Amino acid sequence: METTTAETPARNAALSKPVDPVKAIGSAKIDRDSRETVGTITVDNPRMTTRNVNVWYGAKQAIKDISLDIAKNEVAALIGPSGCGKSTYLRCLNRMNDTVDGCRVTGEFYLDGEDIYAKNIDVVPLRARVGIVFQKPNPFPKSIYENVAYGPRIHGLANNKTELDEIVHSSLERAGLFNEVKDRLDQPGTGLSGGQQQRLCIARTIAVSPEVILMDEPCSALDPIATARIEELIDELRENYSIVIVTHSMQQAARVSQRTAYFHLGDLIEVGPTSQIFTNPRHKLTEEYITGRFG
């Protein structure tokens, strides 16, 4: 039988410095300096396809040659430290960056095979197809009913008041808010609690029948109960929509998403099934970030 140095474990325990597992496992991981995306960027059933995306704010490059697919009926989480480009990438998906001065976007973006940056594309209906929910709930200064009815009305989705009522009703229902507000639809949306306001914004997004819902830290201003309700809602919405969520909460990404993409200083470092990313990430940077070793 082979033998090794004869020190007892008790002695080892007393003498050895604590081993940092991540450091010890370093050789098994993809090197910290590598910026090539690890994992599969493509999916079998893409709703959106993005290729070689680059974004500049003036001279500063915020996104560096990122390619990623968003699948139908999936929740994809984008995680990474502040300034890594995840929100910038998210906003490219419905051309919100068009409104930012000095922002230049290159690359290919397809929604159901259609180039969303083509010259003939009108961004207004595009943003109905790819809706967005922001970090801070931002209901219009109108009634709860009008907040939801506004979109379908301007997009001509309802032919009469009955149809509009039906859209408002079903949108609030799907956003899990109807029972709480059904008796006060004429009250201002701004009078609701933070969590209710966020669900109102989600109802407003759903009302125009989107295909994709983008969420930029939708729960960061909410308490844990309101957060849980939104997360439950995200899970239900996945049946009908693709959802891309940017979150600073690793646990939230782990709870709600099926795929997770890790961004770092404008690069897409790793993408993979959420269960794999949170149990055995392959890139050292991903490992260090999600275990709280930097960020």
Place this chain on the structure above:
Amino acid sequence: MTEHTEGHTVKRYDGELAHLRGMVLEMGGLVLAQVDQSIILLEGLSIDLANGIIIRDKDVNELDVRIHHEILELLARRAPVATDLRTVLSVAKVITELERMGDEIVKISRQVIEITNTEHPPLDKKMLRDAKAMGKMARTMLRDALNSFDSLDLDQAIRVARWDLELDNEFQAAMRRLTTYILEDYRNIGHTLNIVLIIKAMERVGDHTKNIAEYVVYMVKGKDVRHTDLSKLFDEVYAAN
């Protein structure tokens, strides 16, 4: 914007994980000492020593409970992921293996007490030769498994897991030899049964040690090799992700 640091940004978290690993090594040290004592016991057949081993198993059990509590607390407070999660999960598994090893050593002690019962005919001590040899093998395996847990040494973990095959072969050979003692003199049956239970316990110590080595692999590589053919273990562990 981002800052690379040694260990976690929350330094206390590093301390908690290191403490957890240290406690496992402390528990491992206790079990290793119990295995040592059981080898001496097989040499001298001292009832006092056997009783001492049985009493000291309580220390192993107490550490098992304490570590279990620390694991629960760490899971609740830190919600570990990735390597940290695998470490905590592996620790939980390793302490179960160590606790069961402690139980096996107690079984050996009970069998020795039985063997030394004066109502039985005296034992031919050469019948215990295999048990002692197996004890030494199991001891070396355990020591190296604990070292691999401490240093996160994959190669050492793989070697430990493979040695279990040798211990299993030794067990089979010992069983054959014990059969010949019965064939020589049927009055050996009583002692033989006690010794079979002893070598089975040693063989089980080897199995638990192999499991520890496999959890080291899981901790380091994230690969579950518990049911991998041992001859393919090296390739499996070092295959690309």
